[in-house]
Amino acid sequence: MKKLCFAILFATVGLMQQTNAQEVQFGAKAGLNVSTFSGGDADRNSLIGFHAGFISEIPLSEKFSLQPELLYTTQGSEANGNVKVKVDYIALPIMAKYYLADGFSLEVGPQFSFLVNDKIEFEDSILPEFDTDAANIDVGANIGLGYNLGDNMLVQARYNFGITTVAENPDVKNSVFQVSLGYKF
DSSP states (O other), X not given: OHHHHHHHHHHHXXXXXXXXXXXXXXXXXXXXXXXXXXXXXXXXXXXXEEEEEEEEEEESSSSEEEEEEEEEEEEEEEETTTEEEEEXXXXXXXXXXXXXXXXXXXXXXXXXXXXXXXXXXXXTOSOOOBOOOOOSEEEEEEEEEEEEEXXXXXXXXXXXXXXXXXXXXXXXXXXXXXXXXXXXX
């Protein structure tokens, strides 16, 4: 898995060197997460969280570009109405953007996430919080839409579905809907 992450990182850096440095844009974005776990048998509700971080857009042609990102994202799920499972990640989405019309893009790509915090909270209980058995690396696939609001502002809506499992028992995967607002410097 680490070899794949490094290969993608080096390919992205190589592509950046081939493009004109004035065309590459950098920025920041933040937004809302609505997340849950898919799979397993538990009755689950969504958790509301956030994501924030940095983006860059590397144009490869008039209609196609890459958008690597570095985000902090809070995710998780509520189970059985009284237990919240929270997992926080440093996420590295690498989005391929195809511009369908002026400013309007279709976005797809992988996401590699690295666990930085995990805990289980009980609503009405004297039980303390404790760590989950969440995997340290989560791999997902993203699909979404974006729109550039002028030269610097952008909005995005994205769905991330987990490919690898968050935890083995029960066998659950991340499922996250994101809405973002960003600014390119």
